[in-house]
Amino acid sequence: MNEKEAYKKHYVAIIGGSISGSEAANLLAESGFRVVVFDMNKLPYGKIEDGLPNWHVNLRNRQIKAIDAKLDHPNIRFIPNTTIGEDIDFLDLVKNWGFSAIILANGAWEDRKLPIPGIEKFLDKELVYQNSFIYWFNHKHEYDYLGKNYFIKDNTVVIGGGLASLDVVKIVMIELVKKQLFLNKGIDVDMFTLEKYGIKQILEEHQVSFEELNLKKAKLVYRRTAKDMPLKTPKDNSKESIELAQKTSEKLLNKYMEKYLFEFVPLSMPVGFTEKNDRLTGVVLQRVVVEDGRVIPQENDFFELKTEMLISSIGSLPKQLNGLEYEYSALKMKHKTDYHVSGFENVFAIGNAVTGKGNIQESKRHGKQMTKIIIDKHLTEDAFEKWLTDLNNEITSKVQNQINTIIFEIAQKPVQPEEIIDKILTKTANIHKRLRYTDYKSWVKQHLPVRLEDELKNKANCKCQ
Numbered sequence: 001m002n003e004k005e006a007y008k009k010h011y012v013a014i015i016g017g018s019i020s021g022s023e024a025a026n027l028l029a030e031s032g033f034r035v036v037v038f039d040m041n042k043l044p045y046g047k048i049e050d051g052l053p054n055w056h057v058n059l060r061n062r063q064i065k066a067i068d069a070k071l072d073h074p075n076i077r078f079i080p081n082t083t084i085g086e087d088i089d090f091l092d093l094v095k096n097w098g099f100s101a102i103i104l105a106n107g108a109w110e111d112r113k114l115p116i117p118g119i120e121k122f123l124d125k126e127l128v129y130q131n132s133f134i135y136w137f138n139h140k141h142e143y144d145y146l147g148k149n150y151f152i153k154d155n156t157v158v159i160g161g162g163l164a165s166l167d168v169v170k171i172v173m174i175e176l177v178k179k180q181l182f183l184n185k186g187i188d189v190d191m192f193t194l195e196k197y198g199i200k201q202i203l204e205e206h207q208v209s210f211e212e213l214n215l216k217k218a219k220l221v222y223r224r225t226a227k228d229m230p231l232k233t234p235k236d237n238s239k240e241s242i243e244l245a246q247k248t249s250e251k252l253l254n255k256y257m258e259k260y261l262f263e264f265v266p267l268s269m270p271v272g273f274t275e276k277n278d279r280l281t282g283v284v285l286q287r288v289v290v291e292d293g294r295v296i297p298q299e300n301d302f303f304e305l306k307t308e309m310l311i312s313s314i315g316s317l318p319k320q321l322n323g324l325e326y327e328y329s330a331l332k333m334k335h336k337t338d339y340h341v342s343g344f345e346n347v348f349a350i351g352n353a354v355t356g357k358g359n360i361q362e363s364k365r366h367g368k369q370m371t372k373i374i375i376d377k378h379l380t381e382d383a384f385e386k387w388l389t390d391l392n393n394e395i396t397s398k399v400q401n402q403i404n405t406i407i408f409e410i411a412q413k414p415v416q417p418e419e420i421i422d423k424i425l426t427k428t429a430n431i432h433k434r435l436r437y438t439d440y441k442s443w444v445k446q447h448l449p450v451r452l453e454d455e456l457k458n459k460a461n462c463k464c465q
């Protein structure tokens, strides 16, 4: 029996079918393994579909095409709409389904909680988290959208500082201006146009002043200053290079604020809130100073920003699954830099599902690279494309190395008896039957949502092509 014939008997489960899951699945499938990919969503595109604001049309489509090419494989069974931890208990999957190995490729979908005691009572009313906010923004135009609905207020406050928070504040202003332009002036401008040319330019073209729109600018609150934002990486560690990079960051943020018309509130951290009749009315901030890179809160130095919509964009963590151990919100691994999940012989984790220290550093590095490229090159789509494509290529090449070792480990394990494999086949076939799933291509074709750019295609002035 050749290697591929021998591997055929091993069934491997992968949780998550996006960048890292699809890469792992394809490598295993190509080596002869049988792979079952579970994804909580109808489609396996993860952050590409739900985290990347939908003005990145070409980038999204290219990444989706690559995922499709990997998952549409005779050795892969894709099981959509199935959340591990809810529809199937994680320990049940590990202990009772009979897989030779389980690979976690479930990314980071849990918003880091805003550290204000009691604030959660306003959740999805006046308090909104970044992941659900971007999900709403990307999908709200779909005719069958049944998710949460958000009504953006013109005194919105965004807490953040990283690149995602710039996307959030940009969405807030684009949505507000788009709506007011239409209501106040009868001018219908699509989101793609506002994003591409910037709000300032579009208002000038239509000879409308911002004041005429009766809007207030959204505020982006950050613990540090504009020059501390990771928008420009210093050339080296010299004082001059660092100072130059900081000055450039400041300049770049100012450009961004000018283009999308928002305000920046530096050196402030959220500590409390005000409310009236059970509704959030403001966020209380404490002034801080930054000394030697450390954020130091100033005693008795508080102020309030009035707001009816607070969006928290302070990072995403892996969603915790019952049965797994976590350390400081990161999955506990057997060894620090390993892909072996602690407590199990046959459970592995890849991609953004592992957010250990090294990974956070990596994210920061990528965050820096991305903002540097995008903003240095005047926020172009091309620069962003390059960054995300490079990052995803890096993720996939890392997955390739990990999978090679995982393949070796799985191959050493005894093959499951026929009746166990039959059980996997029956259970997955039952899910397919319930979902009326026939094959990958047909499923994706049937469930791909209506794209906003397609809806707008025939409209005059749309810059979405």
Ligand SMILES: Cc1cc2nc3c(=O)[nH]c(=O)nc-3n(C[C@H](O)[C@H](O)[C@H](O)COP(=O)(O)OP(=O)(O)OC[C@H]3O[C@@H](n4cnc5c(N)ncnc54)[C@H](O)[C@@H]3O)c2cc1C
Pocket: 015, 016, 017, 018, 019, 020, 021, 038, 039, 040, 041, 043, 044, 045, 046, 047, 048, 051, 052, 053, 082, 083, 084, 085, 105, 106, 107, 108, 109, 164, 319, 350, 351, 352, 353, 362, 363, 364, 366, 367, 388, 391, 392, 395
């Ligand atoms: C705007 C933007 C900013 C980014 N910034 C950074 C950055 O700063 N640093 C960085 O490292 N990366 C960043 N990324 C990169 C991004 O996270 C990666 O490009 C890539 O999407 C990660 O792939 P993944 O497969 O690990 O995770 P994901 O794309 O998140 O895919 C995980 C998949 O698992 C599925 N899933 C999750 N939980 C379950 C469950 N319980 N059961 C079944 N299925 C489940 C999800 O539906 C999803 O399909 C950014 C991406 C974008 C779009």
